[in-house]
Amino acid sequence: MTARLPLPASGATPVRVMTVAGSDSGGGAGIQADMRTFALLGLHACVAVTAVTVQNSTGVTGIQEIEPSVVAAQMRSVVPDIGVSAVKTGMLASGPIIDAIADAAVDLRIGRDADVPLVVDPVCASMHGDPLLAADALGALKERLFPLATVVTPNLDEVRLLTGIDVVDADTQRAAAVALHALGPRWALVKGGHLRGSDVSPDVLYDGTGFLEFPSARIDTPHDHGAGDTLAAAITGALGHGYAVPDAVGFAKQWVTRGLAAAYPLGAGHGPVNPLWRLDPEAD
Ligand SMILES: Nc1ncnc2c1ncn2[C@@H]1O[C@H](COP(=O)(O)OP(=O)(O)O)[C@@H](O)[C@H]1O
């Protein structure tokens, strides 16, 4: 499988998707990571901003949340007008914002049993450990958004918060996928990027019946800012093109692995995953 999606002809309206997420002023994660991936995959992306973060390569020093009604209004404005074929959520900041998004998703027929697939990346903290979700919002995430999700994509820190399971090996990763699936999503993807002692970075996908493994060689780089956002955005883009979930995850895994291999230093901290590799005319 190639790490590309079909491109629209010049002047033709591309496949449209939407990200509901926070802004990263450093440009490496959040909405900015999503938009980079969506653009380089040839998609048109709409946005509902949930929060503005004051963030650079060394961490997050401020957050301004957007009024929940304004978050939902962005979705309610765009979806009926422009039309989207897949939606992704990232940093959601607070319980009231999650409630507003869930209400809008139901009304707009977004979700696992509705018309438009929903990818929920349950972002809880930045890679530096700065909180991006209020501690009292975990319940809303699990009770309101997970049951609407086509696929959820937590990293191992998020898995621990959501299920209490400490993933240390293949068995605990599968157990976590089962526990996450029981919270209501159609599919659960447990990402293995944080298994840093391993020489592979395995992701495990579960739909209530069987496990699918997505291994990849671990790339030795400190520049992995926005990896989770990039993976989830690529899954969303592929779902927008009508891929089945396992194919979308397989595609996205290739996309993020290429981006990690091309990651670059930025500022004094961690640089971002780099989807710009796609612009290299020599790249296959
Ligand atoms: N060093 C790495 N080498 C290869 N793949 C990686 C590496 N780090 C993360 N990944 C992959 O990138 C994606 C994001 O993973 P992860 O780091 O677990 O999430 P997050 O960015 O949300 O913390 C997953 O597909 C994971 O397997």
Ligand SMILES: Cc1ncc(COP(=O)(O)O)c(N)n1
């Ligand atoms: C606005 C926003 N959204 C998501 C992340 C998570 O990305 P990472 O885990 O790479 O810090 C982030 N840092 N900022």
